Amino acid sequence: MISFDVLFERMDRVLEAVPEEEFDKWVVFDFDGVCSSYKEGWQGKDVFGNPVKGTADLVNRIQKMDVKVALVTTRPKTPALEEWLEENGFTFDSINDASHNPPDSGTMKPIAVMYVDDRGYRFDEDDVERCAEEIITMLARDEGVEKKAEEL
Numbered sequence: 076m077i078s079f080d081v082l083f084e085r086m087d088r089v090l091e092a093v094p095e096e097e098f099d100k101w102v103v104f105d106f107d108g109v110c111s112s113y114k115e116g117w118q119g120k121d122v123f124g125n126p127v128k129g130t131a132d133l134v135n136r137i138q139k140m141d142v143k144v145a146l147v148t149t150r151p152k153t154p155a156l157e158e159w160l161e162e163n164g165f166t167f168d169s170i171n172d173a174s175h176n177p178p179d180s181g182t183m184k185p186i187a188v189m190y191v192d193d194r195g196y197r198f199d200e201d202d203v204e205r206c207a208e209e210i211i212t213m214l215a216r217d218e219g220v221e222k223k224a225e226e227l
């Protein structure tokens with residue numbers, strides 16, 4: 076596995092090649108299953124899992140490269156969530172907020188170079204069939220659907 080240090084040295088070289096005036100980049104992180112372990116599933120609005128090892132370090136190192144990092148979660152932004160983030164070393168530039176978007180964007184989805192999400196799929200417009208396969212696979216993994224999928 077490549078170390079953070081090697082990866083971030085490479086990232087520094089990439090960023091040096093980007094004109095500074097064009098550089099207003101964001102990366103969006105999901106919460107459950109990315110920052111907080113979701114192996115136990117949903118336990119309640121203000122009940123969180125253990126921090127995922129390495130994610131806070133990753134977020135902090137991205138920020139040190141002047142890349143902004145947003146947290147976007149289906150959870151509400153409660154004091155308990157903010158406390159959990161602080162206690163576990165997460166310092167996001169925004170939480171459930173797309174206000175860095177241009178005023179005419181008309182969306183709640185923050186503009187970003189990348190979304191980091193345990194439920195994400197990297198879509199390829201030349202391979203929609205593969206996306207369909209992945210959706211079916213994910214549906215089959217969900218509780219109650221897996222058994223039905225095996226029968227079909």
Ligand SMILES: [Mg+2]
Pocket residue numbers: 105106107108109113192193194
């Ligand atoms: Mg998630």
